[in-house]
Amino acid sequence: MEKTSMARTVWLTFDDGPNPLKTPVVLKCLKDNNIKATFFMVGNLAELHKSTAEAVAKAGHLIGNHTYTHRVLEGLPEAQIKEEISKADVPLSKLSTYKKWFRPPTGALDATVRKVAADLGFGIYKWNVDTKDYDSKDPDKWIPLGISEIKAQSSAAVVLNHDIYEATANHLQQFIDEIRKLPNTTFGAPSSLPVINTIAGGAEV
């Protein structure tokens, strides 16, 4: 499909789950809207809430690695970074739609994290739209913030949300409705999720 310079594609991503109460709400909303997303799961939660993790895969969403305990990896020794990613890889590898896609907790990265991820065969997938749903936990804040950040992206918008908060799960429909009102904007298939390997907002520091 030919793209004009005005066409914008939005990818929804959900971090920090799976959560047995909130993730199913997100899954139902995505199904109602015929949207596929990517879920960056925390390994120990995927073990603990195995059936929820499996439901994400069964619904056809892609799954990535968000470490085993959601530890911020920047500044850690190589062995600990490797353990966090590798240990999460064990339960996540059992999920049929798992990809070797890594998203660092909080987005914090250094050269060692990049090296370990590459050595283990992972691409790094960050975001360029941060709804800060984790911060406000208020749909009257995270939805307008997300929409204004999507508008700031002219072509590819990778949206960070979290499928662990009620304020995200219960108001996702409203967010999707607002995205659909944007001109020349469509949802992208998770298989074409763009690699974003910089600090959130796009400014590498």
Ligand SMILES: [Zn+2]
């Ligand atoms: Zn996270």
